[in-house]
Amino acid sequence: MSTRGRVLVVDDDPSSCEMLDEALSHAGFEVIWRTSAEEALPIVREHHALDVVLTDLRMSGASGLDLCRAIAEHDPALPVIVITAFGSIRTAVDAIRGGAYDFITKPFDLAVVALALDRAAAHRAMRLELDRLRSRVAAEDHGHLLVGRTDAMRRVIDLIDRAAKSDATVLVTGESGTGKELAARTLHDKSPRARGPFVAINCAALPEALLESELFGHAKGAFTDARGDRPGLFVSASGGTLFLDEIGDMPQGMQVKVLRAIQERSVRPVGSDREIPFDTRIVAATHRDLEAEVAAGRFRQDLFFRIHVIEIGLPPLRARGGDVLALAQTFVDRIAARTGRTGLRLSHEAAERLLAYDWPGNVRELESSIERAVALARGDELRPEDLPGRVRRSTASASDPDTSGTSELVPLEEMERRYILRVIRAVGGNKKLAAQVLGVDRSTLYRKLDRWKAPERDEA
DSSP: OOOSOEEEEEOSOHHHHHHHHHHHHHTTOEEEEESSHHHHHHHHHHOTTOOEEEEESSOSSSOHHHHHHHHHHHOTTSOEEEEESOOOHHHHHHHHHTTOSEEEESSOOHHHHHHHHHHHHHHHHHHHHHHHHHHHHHHHHHHGGGOOSSHHHHHHHHHHHHHTTSOOOEEEEOSTTSOHHHHHHHHHHTSTTTTSOEEEEETTSSOHHHHHHHHHEEOTTSSTTOOSOEEOHHHHTTTSEEEEETGGGSOHHHHHHHHHHHHHTEEOOBTOOSOEEOOOEEEEEESSOHHHHHHTTSSOHHHHHHHOSEEEEOOOGGGSTTHHHHHHHHHHHHHHHHTTOTTOEEOHHHHHHHHHSOOTTHHHHHHHHHHHHHHHOOSSEEOGGGSOHHHHTSOOOTTSTTOOOGGGOOOHHHHHHHHHHHHHHHTTTOHHHHHHHHTSOHHHHHHHHHHHTOOOOOOO
């Protein structure tokens, strides 16, 4: 049965809790209550369906303001309404500064309390929906970059679609810059967990002690700066996906702890003696050959088997053929729109250089190169001189105007024919995209193909 919202009531007077429980339950709310901030915090951290917290300001032990601050640090989207008998402006300001969404003064009218709870629950629902929309827009903004017409990328996309339906642990492999985090985000976005959080951490970027605290959380006083309890990323990602990037570079001391967490589906925060369960899908990624790392004794075999349930291998950009031009045009459109330079397109010569270069930095290098070209372009076309020197100096093909050698000299129309057919092959026969890359109308392209009696294979 649907309710008006799930409310956590916190008051050190049990009779007040019981009164609010009865009244609010009768009004259609689902109520949980605790008699101290210390008892309430574990509910906040482990209960992912709360809509609002209603707390008394003055309590024995930690105050309502202390609870506000702790909740604001853990879940800023969870609204807190403070009940106080001290209805001064200073009290209200202190409560709001402490992270409270609203405050109510005693004695209070239960109808007013219910109305405030409705507003707070609606506010939380709106914030969560906006967060989901932003996450989805970001995923869609990047997700289309995984679309490829080459067989290699079609296999990757099909595997992501199938893996997304399960909760199995996934290992994404590939060279640096191939888009491993992008693949993980797409996997999350297509999964039943899409409305949950996507949390990423680079396991190679942090020292072991800090990595442990980030992943597992810590208890108050566990170390000098631990001023309060903090949940780790395994718990923060509950209901969603935790992406462990560059897991092959994880310190060996951490590997056994991560293995235990994945096996037990629970973590023990640093400095704590209690286990906290989590409901999180694990996706890991590495640019290393983990089987070779296992053989060399640098990576635990049992952890490898635990994360290697489904492997998604991303091909390097040099193996993706015509996807280079499709990706390049996508980057041109996106970057140009962002900088207010719509209508930019790749010149024939620039496209040739992009196809000739082998892209050791993969998709990341391609995006950087296009961003440079857009910034430096003088007109409506991106020319070879706008590209980085290493790309500009890439080996030209026989159809390039700069090609030397009299044996390769051909009439201009023949050079145009060769180049157009090459672009069409490079984009998998998609004439709409080919026309966009070539900078001509689709009707013009069809007329040229008809004149040359080229086979038509339109996949647009």
